[in-house]
Amino acid sequence: MSNMDQVITTDIFIGGSNRPASNGAVYDLFNPARPTELVGHAAAATRDDVDAAVRAAHGAFPTWAEMGYQARIEIMLQVAEMLASDEEDIKYRSRLFTREHGKIARETLMEMSRLGDRFRQAAAYGERIMVDEIMGPAGGGPQLDTIVTRQPRGVAALIVPWNWPLSILGAKLPQALVTGNTVVVKPAENSAMAPVLTLQKIAAMLPPGVVNIVTGSSREIGDTLTGHPLVRNVNFTGSVAVGRHVMKVAAENLTPVTLELGGNDAALVLEDATLNEEVFNKMYWGAFGSSGQICMAMKRLYVHESRYDEVVDGFTAACERAVIGDGLLPETTMGPVNNAKQLSVVTQMIAEARSKGAEVRECGQVPDEALYSGGGYFQRPALVYDADPALSVVRDEQFGPALPLMKFRTDGEAIQLANDSEFGLCSSVWTEDAERAVAIAKKLEAGYTYLNGHGPMAQDGRGPFGGFKNSGVGRNMGFDGVLAFAEPHSISGPAGFLV
Incomplete structure (x- = not known):
């Protein structure tokens, strides 16, 4: 020591x-x-x-x-x-x-x-x-x-x-x-x-x-x-x-x-969004920074049906690049969940999704398998593809490394899906059309909406921060x-x- x-x-x-x-x-x-x-x-x-x-x-x-x-x-x-x-x-x-x-x-x-x-x-x-x-x-x-x-x-x-x-x-x-x-x-x-x-x-x-x-x-x-x-x-x-x-x-x-x-923050990827490795890395950090333990983290990812497969492939690849381990090591990009209780919440959500037939993929690299399996509160980033809206991983705030991916057809449907939550803290819209992005953002029941980004690195500290509905009172x-x-x-x- x-x-x-x-x-x-x-x-x-x-x-x-x-x-x-x-x-x-x-x-x-x-x-x-x-x-x-x-x-x-x-x-x-x-x-x-x-x-x-x-x-x-x-x-x-x-x-x-x-x-x-x-x-x-x-x-x-x-x-x-x-x-x-x-x-x-x-x-x-x-x-x-x-x-x-x-x-x-x-x-x-x-x-x-x-x-x-x-x-x-x-x-x-x-x-x-x-x-x-x-x-x-x-x-x-x-x-x-x-x-x-x-x-x-x-x-x-x-x-x-x-x-x-x-x-x-x-x-x-x-x-x-x-x-x-x-x-x-x-x-x-x-x-x-x-x-x-x-x-x-x-x-x-x-x-x-x-x-x-x-x-x-x-x-x-x-x-x-x-x-x-x-x-x-x-x-x-x-x-x-x-x-x-x-x-x-x-x-x-x-x-x-x-x-x-709390928040159950929705990200909406529109059909004209720019999608490349840089964007998928932004999405990764927006969802899984601090092992997903951020109130403003991306917690539901809705993708236009025409770009869904592309997002699945690119975002999964970004998650596979995650290095899970001791946060003190410079190569680590995801540390453990903070406590056993919160880890249990996340693992139960993942287990429920699997038990109900969802396709779940746990991503990332584990250089020290002995550490990972040695009792620490580790969880690799878990992606739930085509998630059923009734799953707890969709309905509830995960506050950990698990994320459901789902499709939508129209802007109206995307807005309805994003707003179908007791929470209203943050959201994001990914598109190359600024006017459309702002129009959609104004219809989202959220206290903060990011455009072509999500989470702490996309947040302007000059803006008030807080939420609608059960996400809080005041700013x-x-x-x-x-x-x-x-x-x-x-x-x-x-x-x-x-x-």
Whole structure:
């Protein structure tokens, strides 16, 4: 074991300092590629710890909120600069991230880079949002001058999932901070250590109490956080079931929530789409980046019947080039699924498809067969051809390396198939006709539609991100994502008094 792979323990972080859980409890995190390999321990916070974190954030709020927004913007830019510095520390946290999560090193480094980018984006929007809007008298009605100002809400509870913890942290944290809120962050229990170390570096650049961190696996601490009477905003990313529960708990205090939940994202390949190796590689990463464990990943692939065989051949070839193994190895392009429970969901979907007569092909290369079959949470990318719409791999979110392929005849049928889902997070349209692409996109029940691409590499961080239907409430990212952390306040007086 190298020095970089020593077993570590991460603490919670409250009021500017690290501390163990109040009862000393920790929980273990293991390498999903080698589930008997202990990576480290994370503090298992108690309800009292969560209360202390919220109260620390509440105590720090007045000073942070009263700081001029320009000063906060400058701090956001300094944080972004810090996150890009110290190559040795970046290498260490990236390696730790891969070992506790499973995703390949290329993706952990990308997440770390995106976190810094999102601090810069939030800083750019901060000035637009926090500058007062001043309006003189309008025609008709009382003649008034009005100022619309936006104020921070207070303590924000930020709950981050295990699949893309740093990127998704970047869709919440800088937006909350730049608008003057203080925060309590709860990283997911399955991938806590690299986020905690990263958050500690960020918190060190801010006044004590502005950023607080709690970790743990019990619903009790989540309920304590989202139901705390001093929390003024809850921003959660995770499953539909937990999102509903979060909303219910927060509703006791009428606390506003932003929920970014599941997706069953459809890709539509039209008859005029350009299809070549580069395009099929884009499709591969759109479907199977992070082993398919991305809310925005391609999860249903609908192809015009005239191009179906071509897509099957080209996309299958791209999937066959996948190299499945330890995410630390440079040749690996797909690591393990993060945890045994999620792997079981995926393998059961594949087994059901086979049992009902579907043609299923598991693709990819496995250089280390002993590792692959040695208990790690590995699954080769599985393609289900001509999938029956009743199969769970079509109806439900796989959140792993399995993808159904299906045909359509007309644009109208493609739109109907794509919208036939309880979810409405993302979608994509593949065509050379821009006007047609936009016309179809506007008919899709999705919060984000990619054109001739899909997933993180096709996403513009300036656009708001969130979903229709069971995919959530509200938006992260972009102008709307920053606006979600600010309360509008209108101030009116007689004409000529303010303007």
